[in-house]
Amino acid sequence: MSWDFETEPEYQKKLDWADEFVREEVEPLDLVWEHQQFVPLEGKRREAIQPLKEEVRRQGLWATHLGPDLGGQGYGQLKLALLNEILGRSSWAPIVFGCQAPDTGNAEIIAHYGTEAQKKQYLQPLLDGELFSSYSMTEPQAGADPTQFQTKAHRDGDDWIINGWKFFSSNASTASFLIVMAVTDTEVSPYQGMSMFLVPTDTPGINIVRNVGLYGEPMNEGQHALIHYENVRVPAEALLGGEGQAFVIAQTRLGGGRIHHAMRTIGLAQKAIDMMCERALSRTTQGSKLADKQFVQGYIADSYAQLTQFRLFVLHTAWKIDKYNDYKKVRKDIATAKIVMPTVLHDIAWRAMQIHGALGTTNEMPFFRMIHGAGVMGLADGPTEVHKMTVAKQVLRDYRGTDDMWPSEWIPRKQEAARAKYAEFLEHEVGNL
């Protein structure tokens, strides 16, 4: 029987090191180089950040999501979860530890489906943290329903020509290559008729029309590109996996990405609880500390309860991924974590903001960014509603309907059966009365 909630002392030491390192060395990067995580390192930024990455490597914590064959430690998802909940405190931390989305997911599919040549060209530099990638799937007219995608690729001799529009291709403007999903066969179902291509961003015909920013960011200086692909010519070798394999590949990619977001969200929500508690213990109003007011105690208790449930669920899901080594077997759990994540972050950040009063709503505190982040979590990698449908379908698979007029738990019938089962004793009891 192994059902253990303890971290090995050796790994705990590494986590303790990471915790201090992130707080002291990495969190300050969020304040000096905001929004620049996905801009390739150069000049002073390289001078400051490269030694931090090297320190992470020395500690054996670089790219811990990867197996040793790909330059990682082979720690698996559970250990990554424990690390990621520390990294979730800072936007720069995943970069410094070599495990940032969307590159982790992109690396995963190249490792899984790429040819040797593709791995050499794209995977190795990606794993070394020397370049960035972008996943170009969503379109302006369709996101949650990929069967509506219109971007097409057709053959021209040995080459493919890609045409169409893509929206929200994160980091496209600083990435070295794009993973583009396109319709390659209109005669079959979209599930068999779409393919993925690895396309260098400097290929002629890739036009970044706008860099859409999230709320609060300056217009046209965001990270999420609207791209017009106009007669983008790529060789046959640009195809990732087989022709028509895009859906299968997308599922591989999104499985890991979603649970990694959930792991980091634990760290961010914990940061909000830390701030909530510090404020509750610091501020006095109407004769007592905020911490002594029952409403505030309610906020703290609800936040602790919500985060603890979520954390245990995410850790359990990570454990299952390691156990089965097959995302399909853990699909229901990953989708469940994805559903719960925005609410947990939103609720906790909102309470923390409320406890901070007016200051909490300002750009001098991070709460509104967290709340906005919760909104993003409900959309990126698929809307909550769609994941709920996935979970419900998977849950229902374990059940059968009944043709009977009454539900199988209908008490009168069960009671009759129970009485018949224990008739002997019941008669005896009556006889004793």
Ligand SMILES: Cc1cc2nc3c(=O)[nH]c(=O)nc-3n(C[C@H](O)[C@H](O)[C@H](O)COP(=O)(O)OP(=O)(O)OC[C@H]3O[C@@H](n4cnc5c(N)ncnc54)[C@H](O)[C@@H]3O)c2cc1C
């Ligand atoms: C910060 C951020 C980064 C992103 N990065 C990338 C990226 O790098 N690459 C990429 O390709 N995409 C990316 N996306 C896009 C993301 O995958 C899509 O936003 C998402 O799939 C939803 O698509 P949509 O925005 O077109 O919304 P729609 O598909 O139009 O859905 C809008 C709303 O309709 C409802 N809805 C949709 N379908 C259903 C349904 N079946 N049942 C019930 N209700 C439904 C939901 O409320 C949903 O939120 C990113 C998004 C965000 C916010």
